[in-house]
Amino acid sequence: MTTTFVPVRLPPDRLVEAAAVLGRAAKDDPIFVHALPDAGQRAAGAPQMLETALRIGLTHCEVWVTPTPITRVACWISPTHPTVTAEDRDAAGSRAVGATWGAEAFARFQAFATAVAEALAPIAAEPHWYLACSASSRTSKGEASAAPSCGT
Numbered sequence: 264m265t266t267t268f269v270p271v272r273l274p275p276d277r278l279v280e281a282a283a284v285l286g287r288a289a290k291d292d293p294i295f296v297h298a299l300p301d302a303g304q305r306a307a308g309a310p311q312m313l314e315t316a317l318r319i320g321l322t323h324c325e326v327w328v329t330p331t332p333i334t335r336v337a338c339w340i341s342p343t344h345p346t347v348t349a350e351d352r353d354a355a356g357s358r359a360v361g362a363t364w365g366a367e368a369f370a371r372f373q374a375f376a377t378a379v380a381e382a383l384a385p386i387a388a389e390p391h392w393y394l395a396c397s398a399s400s401r402t403s404k405g406e407a408s409a410a411p412s413c414g415t
Contacts, residue, residue, distance in 0.1 A: 273326035273336070278317055279310075281328055281336045285317070286310025288398035294379070298372035299364065311360045312372070316396060318355035319347055324395065337397040342390035 273281055286309040289295060290302075295312075299305040316338060320326040323344040329335045340347070352358075361369030387393065 268329050268335075270327040270335075270337075271330055273317065273321065273328045273333075275321055277328070277331070277333060278314060278321070280333045281326070282310045282314035282317055284333055284336050284400045285313040285396060285398045287400065289313060289396070294372065294375045297375050298368050304364075304368075308360070308364055308368070311363060312357070313396065315352060315355040315357045315360055319351050320395065322355070323347075323351065334400040335398065338395045340393040340395045342392060345387055345390055345393065347395075 286306075290305050290309045292309075295305050295309045299308045317326055317336075320338040320340075324341050325339045327337050327339070361372075364372070
């Protein structure tokens with residue numbers, strides 16, 4: 264069955280709900296598996312880090328969601344702010360997430376994210392809209408799905 268909806272901008276007060284949708288979808292993404300090998304830690308940790316990505320999105324990008332309840336999320340990086348900087352991540356709370364995760368897990372995440380950013384640098388050199396992350400809480404099999412969350 265096809266569902267039709269009109270996306271809306273993410274209201275800041277729904278940030279945690281949207282991060283939970285992203286986190287459920289991305290918990291088995293290679294970046295999170297590498298950083299947090301324990302499934303339980305990953306289930307708790309992925310939404311925490313994706314909440315920082317959405318904070319960046321609310322500040323510098325566009326974050327679109329389904330109307331309440333949020334079941335789909337997409338965060339687009341604008342050509343006017345094409346690079347997510349360390350300052351952006353710090354302002355969004357990534358260091359607090361790192362403290363919660365522990366130094367080793369956070370270092371693994373940062374190393375993986377840096378490698379992905381370097382691989383994508385040639386693509387990002389040309390100003391364009393870039394899909395940083397997207398997720399849907401339901402697939403045809405009733406599971407969460409996600410696109411790579413490169414913008415974190």
